[in-house]
Amino acid sequence: MTPGETDAVAAVADGRKALVGLSREALAAELAAFGLEPFRTRQLWHWIYHRGATSFAVMTTLAKAVRERLAEAYVIRRPEVARDLQSADGTRKWLLRMADRHEIETVHIPEEDRGTLCVSSQVGCSLTCRFCHTGTQRLVRNLDAAEILGQIMLARDALAEWPAPPDGRLLSNIVMMGMGEPLLNFEHVATALKIVMDGDGIAISKRRITLSTSGVVPVMKRCGEELGVNLAVSLHAVTDEIRDQLVPINRKYPLADLLAACRSYPGATNARRITFEYVMLRGVNDSPADARALVRLLQGIPAKINLIPFNPWPGAPYECSTPDAIQTFGDLVNAAGYASPVRTPRGQDIMAACGQLKSTSLRGRDALVA
Ligand code: SAH
Ligand code: SF4
Numbered sequence: 001m002t003p004g005e006t007d008a009v010a011a012v013a014d015g016r017k018a019l020v021g022l023s024r025e026a027l028a029a030e031l032a033a034f035g036l037e038p039f040r041t042r043q044l045w046h047w048i049y050h051r052g053a054t055s056f057a058v059m060t061t062l063a064k065a066v067r068e069r070l071a072e073a074y075v076i077r078r079p080e081v082a083r084d085l086q087s088a089d090g091t092r093k094w095l096l097r098m099a100d101r102h103e104i105e106t107v108h109i110p111e112e113d114r115g116t117l118c119v120s121s122q123v124g125c126s127l128t129c130r131f132c133h134t135g136t137q138r139l140v141r142n143l144d145a146a147e148i149l150g151q152i153m154l155a156r157d158a159l160a161e162w163p164a165p166p167d168g169r170l171l172s173n174i175v176m177m178g179m180g181e182p183l184l185n186f187e188h189v190a191t192a193l194k195i196v197m198d199g200d201g202i203a204i205s206k207r208r209i210t211l212s213t214s215g216v217v218p219v220m221k222r223c224g225e226e227l228g229v230n231l232a233v234s235l236h237a238v239t240d241e242i243r244d245q246l247v248p249i250n251r252k253y254p255l256a257d258l259l260a261a262c263r264s265y266p267g268a269t270n271a272r273r274i275t276f277e278y279v280m281l282r283g284v285n286d287s288p289a290d291a292r293a294l295v296r297l298l299q300g301i302p303a304k305i306n307l308i309p310f311n312p313w314p315g316a317p318y319e320c321s322t323p324d325a326i327q328t329f330g331d332l333v334n335a336a337g338y339a340s341p342v343r344t345p346r347g348q349d350i351m352a353a354c355g356q357l358k359s360t361s362l363r364g365r366d367a368l369v370a
Helices: 007-013 024-033 039-050 064-073 145-158 186-197 217-227 240-246 255-263 288-297 323-335 356-363
Strands: 080-086 092-097 103-110 115-118 173-176 209-213 230-234 274-280 303-309
Touching: 024 039, 092 145, 103 145, 115 145, 145 186, 173 186, 186 209, 186 217, 209 217, 209 274, 217 230, 217 255, 230 255, 274 323, 288 323, 303 323
Parallel strands: 115 173, 173 209, 209 230, 230 274, 274 303
Antiparallel strands: 080 092, 092 103, 103 115
16 A cells, blocks of 8 residues: 555455445445345445444444444445645635545535535546636546545545534535536436435435536536536626637537526526526626626526636636626626625635646645645
8 A cells, every 4th residue: 555545445456345426226236235134225324424434343233243244345435635725714625536546626615604515526627618727627537426425525524524413514515616517427426416415314405506517508407307406507708709718618509508408497496596607807708788798698597696706827818807897797787686796715825716726736746735
């Protein structure tokens, strides 16, 4: 075992199977094949996803002999923490190393009434949005369900929330807004989120989960039907001409198709609005005329608008809009009846924005002090 490798990673190398990330049905099938009675699935599920057990030894509702047999065949794995960074404002960021040494990031953002975990769905991203640092990295691979779920379970470990209280949780909300495009890895994202939503386990309700997409139109309906989570759409422009440049997937699925998919998103109501993310880029998409066009475009869609000040990165081809431009834009959108909070940047001292820490680690491991 090389230094820094966890027992769990080594354990998988010895041929034991990982249980985290198997759907309830897959776990039941696995345990049945192993010769255990059906009710054992419920017991194990409870230990793994409600109590957060990482070893079979603590599972006292199972006979000792069963625990020993399980430990010989299986492992309950967590991703390995390569870096753990804490911001002065309480934001915490983990750089996680997968078994194949690839790294991803997960960010926890504590707020007064909630704690949100920003989860990654891919290593890198195949889309090349021009303002996004992740977009400058190539897609390495999709994360599997265990790796997506592992981010949430590891955060619960760190926040000491096993079992989690019904109210006032430090980890109460999830946003699929880390690295990657979740709708281009839908199968694994869906398996992971179904486990997260399961009431006998991690039990985070679909109302507290938001999936952000750059606009993978053909998968949006399935996302609403199968998962019913809140949808956030990275809109960022009001004309195809500008959006083609900023979010190149627009060339494949233009604004009209994207907005039609939003209009028919299952479960979108005035009580559960679609969030439209709009990154404020100086002189590109931030004029009063853009704000008015945005309002017209969203007519008839139950919408919230989230204005995001552009988070600059070295070599970025854009600058953030001026505070005045953001203010004027926000006022126009507000006047049209939309809530349009400006997202306050969090964790800037630990580079908690999309893709940044991963890229730093690619450039040189001494660039940050953990
Ligand atoms: N791939 C998905 C989810 C991950 S990105 C998507 O594109 O929606 C999460 C959000 O951060 C998106 O709205 C994205 O457009 C935005 N974002 C990416 N880079 C940014 C930057 N440098 N400054 C501000 N927002 C950024
Ligand atoms: Fe990928 Fe989202 Fe970044 Fe676009 S904004 S490159 S879809 S992670």
